[in-house]
Structure formats: C-alpha cells, structure tokens
Amino acid sequence: MRAGGRWWAVALAVAVVAWAVAVPRLGLGQLALWEDVAIQVLFATSVNLLLGYANIPSFGQAAFYGAGAYTVALLAQSAWPPLAALAAAVAVAAALAFVTGLITSRVTGLAFSMVTLAIGQVLYTFVLQSNAAGGEGGISGVAPPARGLFDLTQPVHLWWFILLCVAVAMLALWWVVSSPFGRALTAIREDPKRAAFLGIAVRRYRVMAFTIAGGAAGLAGGLYAYSTTIVAPAVLNWTQSASPIMMALVGGMHTFLGPALGAVLITWLLYVLGQATRAYLLYVGVVLLAFVLLVPRGIVSIPDLLRRLAGGRRATGAAPEVTP
C-alpha cells in the first residue's frame, strides 16, 4: 500500500460505518437502495477480479450471480438458516464457474467473451422453462426463517447482515488480489507468454480466478435474494452481466476500489434517475459515455486528472496505477 494509503483506508471505513448507521433512519426505500448498492459493490468487485486483474473479459457473470440468487431462494423455501443457504450459494456458483472456466479455458479474447455470454444465456433459458425455479415468474417471498440471534425478518437486522457479508467478502477478495496468486494473475494479464516461461501454468490460474470470482458473484446473488425477496429469471439475463462491467469501467478497472466506487455511483444514479424519468437509461448511458470518453481510467483517476489539469503542461503520461 502507498504511503498514506492506510489513512485513506481508515477514513473510508469510518465513512462507510457512519453511512451504515444513518441509512436505516431514511426509510425503507433508502434501505432497499443501499442494500442493492452494497450487493452491486461486491458483484462489480468480483467481476473486476477477472476483468481488471486477470484480463478475462467474461460476459457471463450473471449466470453465477443468478445461480447464487436461485440457490438461496430455493433453500429459503425449506427454511435453511441464512448462513448455510449463502454458503450453499457460494458453493453452487463456484462449482458452476469452475466447470465453465474449464470449458472456456482454451479460448481467449472475443471468442471467450462470446462463449461465456452463451453459457449465461443457456442457464437463463433453462430457468425460464423450469417449473422448480418458478419459470417466468420466478420465486417470490424469499425470507430467512424468523429465529436466531439476528432476526433477519427485521429490515434493520437484514441491512446489517448484508453489510457484514459484503465486508467480509470484500476483505477476502482484497486478500486474494494482494496474495502471491494475485501477483501471478497480474503477471499473466501483462504477458501470458512470459508468465508461461516462468513456469506459471496460465490456464490453471485463469480457471482458479474464474472460480473465485464466480463464488463471490454467487454470494452477491444470494444476498440479492434476501434483499428483494423475489428472484426472477431476469437476474440471469445478459444485461445483468453487462452492468458490473459498466461499473468497473466507470470506477476504474486496474484498481481494487474503483469498481466499488463505480457500483455506488451507477446504482445510485439508476435509482435517482429512475424516480425522476422513464427515460433514465438514456441518461445513465450519457454518463457512461462521458466516462469512457473523458475519464477512461475511471473515478479513481479523477484526483490525478485534476492535479494534472491544475499543474498544466506537465502531463507525465503516468501509467494506470496498479493496486495493490
């Protein structure tokens, strides 16, 4: 971590906790919004493990998000306790991602993106036709059993439960990207051939990253099921895969926190604009376009950008900063 990075981390943590305490006082609508924000933060970060750290452009992450959501929804019907249901969601999504990773590990680039997209759509179609998963209508009334230390039928308890799960998962992902494995991933991203000639079995690492990201997406999906109480096939649709990619782009891909910031901004924007106008997607599109054209390295690069604008001529051609 850079000098002063620790203070930034502390300041960020304090801000998050303060906000977490404040949100329940703003009413149920805001609570639902910020639960969604937290969940999208985790989803976007998991996608960025692939996109930003390993340069694996998967367009099928909704499959694992949706698999997590459906796992929780189905298990909630047999009154599974939330932690067990979420653990199952992670396991199912990770296993599905592992198999997908194995199948796709021989293709790269655009072909890879297309294959992941196709696999996601296959799952979407399957669930759409499936009676057990509720078909087109999905599964509604997803609720944790009303017992235990945390009674998650109470909105405030659920809010804290979701935040805690997201925080733990984010820490775990941070752990992964700053581990030796994380370094190897970035090395593979930079030059797969060089990595192979250092004895790194590139394909295996790609499958591992895919599995970990899939598991994290599954957790996000499972939390989504508890938060909204409804899981419909739309969670598996490809648009659901595109949104975390968009968040990572807006936030800044080659950094850990960038996609999280992107997730906060985009989710909040979707909500606010959605309340104001029916054409909200148009405006979100304009924001996305503005970022791609004007701030291609995302929100995290804005301080640097402002400094350079203020400093005038001395554009150093600085590289995208790589965190860790």
Place this chain on the structure above:
Amino acid sequence: MSLALRLEGVTKRYGAHVVLDDVTLDVEPGTLHAIIGPNGAGKSTLFGVVSGEHTVARGRVLLGGRDVTRVPAATRVGMGVARAFQVARVFPDLTVADNVLVAVLASHRLTQVFWRRRVPERTEREARRALERMQLTALADRPARSLSQGDRKRLEIGMALALDARLLLLDEPTAGMSPEETAATTRLIREVWRETGVTVLLTEHDMQVVFDLAQRLTVLHRGRVLCTDVPERVRERPDVAEVYLGVSAQHA
C-alpha cells in the same frame, strides 16, 4: 547446477518452409555454448524448440538425458530451462521488484498461494539478492515499462536466473544495447555462469561478445548445422567465413 541438452535430428517446418533441417546438437552440461548464423538461419526457432514453445515435425529433444520432445513449456521450466527473449519480455505495468518477485515465487511454486497475503521473507530476500546481482536495485520501484531496452534485458536475465536455471537460453542478450551496456552484460553473463555453473546457450550477432564468452560454437545456416567446434577452429573454417561472415558484413 547444470543441465545437458541434446537435439537429435530435429526438423521443424512452417508449411512448406523448412526452418530447422535435421539438426543434431550436443550441449555439454556447464558449458557456455553459442549458436551463430545469419538472419533466418533458424536460431530463434531452435530456442523455441528447446524451451517447448514449438513442437517439432521430426526428431527428439533431450534434457539431462530425458526425452522432453512432448513435454510442455511450463514443465520444462520446472526442470530448469529458463529463457530470455530476443525482444525482452517483462511485465510492463509491474515494478522491477515485482517482476523479479513473480519469478522467484514461480520458482518456489508459490504463485498459487491465494490464502496468504504476505510473501515469505525468504522469497523477498531472494528477490532482493537477484536485483542486486543484476544491479537493478536503484530501479526497483520503477514500472518495468519505463526501463531502457538494455535495463529491460538485464531484468529479464535476472528473472531467468531467479528461476534456479540449470539451462539458460539467451536470445541475443546484448541486442539493442550501448557498447557500455554490452560490455557490462557480457561480464555479468560470465560471472553468473562461473558462480552457478549453469549451462548457457546463447545466440548473438555481436561477434565480439561471442568470442569473449563462448567455449563452443555452432554455426547454423538455412536451418542446418554447418559445424560445432571451439571458437578458434570455427573462425578458421573457410565455409563459415563464406556463409556467415560474408552475410554479416552486409547487415552490420
């Protein structure tokens, strides 16, 4: 530690074009062996065959007596084959220190560790030593992208050495270097070779470097081995002067 290399009747084709034609070659363990030949002689392809990047149409590749013709590149790295490319390949967005660290981690098979954040102290120390040896300590925190071509090549050689190489493949190690850098790199290769006893196989266009370093020379011409001998005798062969030195004068 050193590894013997043997090629037996190796033939490599790209379509109808024969790049390596029945190449037989013995590299004794612990020697500094150079492959020379004009452009297009097949030197880089030969390196690709030895390191496992290319498959061969015919013939066998043996490392330390073991047939590795069908063994993939990553496994050969595990046996001690380390390679530096003609145009240095490093990880551009990683720092110089992290480039070396990844190599050290890979050599200890620690790159799969995702459940531990800290890199073991032993590994860190080893990486620092590798940086010192290559005189890259001052550049440790710079992104590799910002290095000069010469420094980049040194970094890549350092990464190859960090792998506990037993057979070091250096494809034109001094290409693109200034005369000073060339002299320093030549010295470095000789030092490393003396210290570690590693087998070194290198290609080079700079004849000064070749005659400074090599104990044995193989002349490659249009994919065929013209001769393998000690440098003094290779120099005196009239056919070598004809095919090699004649051409080399043109592109010098």
